[in-house]
Amino acid sequence: MAILQRECEILSHEQLSGTTWRIELSAKDIACLVQPGQFIHLRIPEFEEHILRRPFSVFQADSNTHVIRIVYRVVGEGTRRMTELACGDTVDIMGPIGNGWHLPNGARRVLIIGAGVGAAPVYELAKQGQNNGMDVTVVLGAQTHAELVFEKPYLDLGVDVICATDDGSYGFAGFCTDAALEAVDAAKTAGEPFDYCAVCGPYPVMRIAASFCREKGIPCEVSMERRMACGIGACLSCVLDTTDGKKRSCVDGPVFDANEVKW
Ligand SMILES: Cc1cc2nc3c(=O)[nH]c(=O)nc-3n(C[C@H](O)[C@H](O)[C@H](O)COP(=O)(O)OP(=O)(O)OC[C@H]3O[C@@H](n4cnc5c(N)ncnc54)[C@H](O)[C@@H]3O)c2cc1C
Numbered sequence: 243m244a245i246l247q248r249e250c251e252i253l254s255h256e257q258l259s260g261t262t263w264r265i266e267l268s269a270k271d272i273a274c275l276v277q278p279g280q281f282i283h284l285r286i287p288e289f290e291e292h293i294l295r296r297p298f299s300v301f302q303a304d305s306n307t308h309v310i311r312i313v314y315r316v317v318g319e320g321t322r323r324m325t326e327l328a329c330g331d332t333v334d335i336m337g338p339i340g341n342g343w344h345l346p347n348g349a350r351r352v353l354i355i356g357a358g359v360g361a362a363p364v365y366e367l368a369k370q371g372q373n374n375g376m377d378v379t380v381v382l383g384a385q386t387h388a389e390l391v392f393e394k395p396y397l398d399l400g401v402d403v404i405c406a407t408d409d410g411s412y413g414f415a416g417f418c419t420d421a422a423l424e425a426v427d428a429a430k431t432a433g434e435p436f437d438y439c440a441v442c443g444p445y446p447v448m449r450i451a452a453s454f455c456r457e458k459g460i461p462c463e464v465s466m467e468r469r470m471a472c473g474i475g476a477c478l479s480c481v482l483d484t485t486d487g488k489k490r491s492c493v494d495g496p497v498f499d500a501n502e503v504k505w
């Protein structure tokens with residue numbers, strides 16, 4: 243599919259927690275084309291010292307209103323500069339990019355693990371599963387209750403939501419991978435095991451989830467968010483080692499079969 247480049251107006255921009263922001267863009271045809279798990283490459287305006295675009299997964303896309311939303315965490319100068327963008331400003335984006343998730347047609351019970359802002363690229367997947375009549379459980383992880391910013395949108399979808407906080411301030415006290423493993427074992431005991439798992443979050447979260455899914459025979463996909471330069475497959479800055487050789491996270495991924503990744 244062609245990657246489009248569009249100048250998009252910012253419709254709203256809101257701080258969700260100390261470090262997390264949500265930005266809403268009028269994204270024209272990109273909003274109609276984007277598939278769950280794909281991302282956009284955004285040029286930060288008036289940021290000439292850093293010419294490289296920054297990649298962000300699409301959190302929500304509405305093909306009727308042509309609106310997309312991204313949720314981002316401030317980690318460096320580019321994302322800090324983004325917090326200064328105002329409604330009515332425009333940003334140049336390229337997209338949609340990447341392969342997205344491969345929700346199996348026949349799946350009945352789906353487990354989705356989203357840690358931190360890793361909960362963004364799995365939202366449209368959860369919606370797709372829910373719309374297809376699948377039984378969807380979403381495990382959301384954050385360090386603290388204040389950083390757990392995705393609970394409401396997922397509850398509004400009507401999926402089962404399990405929240406985990408590292409400091410125990412809300413929901414399951416501990417890592418989201420431990421909460422997810424409990425859910426996996428409970429589903430198996432109930433005779434309704436999960437038959438697909440999607441994971442996005444920090445590297446250790448994906449590695450641990452990939453490991454227990456392999457052990458328990460659950461097909462698992464992960465979103466490998468490497469540092470990216472071109473975002474279109476040309477520069478090789480985003481390669482990772484797989485059982486099938488080196489692959490580019492931007493265009494061969496970012497979603498990979500977890501068993502294909504050399505952890
Ligand atoms: C496909 C993809 C989808 C992404 N989706 C989201 C999203 O939905 N929300 C979100 O908040 N972030 C997302 N990211 C990460 C986001 O692109 C980076 O946080 C951002 O580019 C950092 O820019 P910066 O100028 O603020 O930081 P920089 O000054 O460039 O870097 C600051 C710190 O962040 C680290 N960093 C930078 N880029 C990445 C990266 N790609 N992965 C891990 N660490 C990185 C650097 O190593 C450094 O420690 C995604 C990344 C990829 C590759």
Ligand code: FES
Nearest residue numbers: 473475477478492
């Ligand atoms: S970012 Fe250039 S090849 Fe992936």
